[in-house]
Amino acid sequence: MKSKASTPDEVCTTQQAAEILGISVSSVQQLVEAGVIEAWKTKGGHRRIPRQAVLSYKTAPMAGTAPGNRGTGGGSAPVGPASILVIEDNPMQRAIYERQIAAWQLPVSLSFCENGYQALLEIARRQPDILLADIMMEGIDGYEVVKTILGDQQLAIPHIAMLSSMTEQDLAARGGVPAGVVFFAKPVNYDELRGYLRACCAQRARQGR
Secondary structure (H helix, E strand, C coil): CCCCCCCHHHEECHHHHHHHHCCCHHHHHHHHHCCCCCCEECCCCCEEEEHHHHHHHHHCCCCCCCHHHCCCCCCCCCCCCEEEEEECCCHHHHHHHHHHHHHCCCCEEEEEECCHHHHHHHHHHCCCCEEEEECCCCCCCHHHHHHHHHCCHHHCCCEEEEEECCCHHHHHHCCCCCCCCEEEECCCCHHHHHHHHHHHHHHHHHHCC
């Protein structure tokens, strides 16, 4: 199955972002390059921008200001590392995630759960900023975990992604990718995953969380 990073309604092209913001495509590209609006690139080199990031920028007090003219927000407290929780039952895959994410030198802290039950307990104790959930696992699988989180306002997690080798047909039979959730097909395209995590960290830093 062709690798993809989310459902169409959840991401924008630079052209679509420009139309939403009422600015030029080149201005959107400058905002992305400056890290003001988070985005990532597909394997083919195309920018993909979370729609929520575009809407957040549009409603920000300084929206529309050129990247170079934005203030630094002097006096604001530094933002700590984003917490990532990975639900993965395969120890080899967990080791790969750990090695890859460490190599990207992102401002994150990483933890793992081996199954869905363990993950729900951990999320109830300490909600992560980013959740990466494998779908196919014994017992409570990643899909059930994600649906449980989305159905409970007390378990709000800003960024959720599901990763799986399931076919589109199998995924559709489970109800498809939930709204607001990003999907990565396995084998994972790590360039896309890195871009997604960078985008999550950028949004978190901008919001001061």
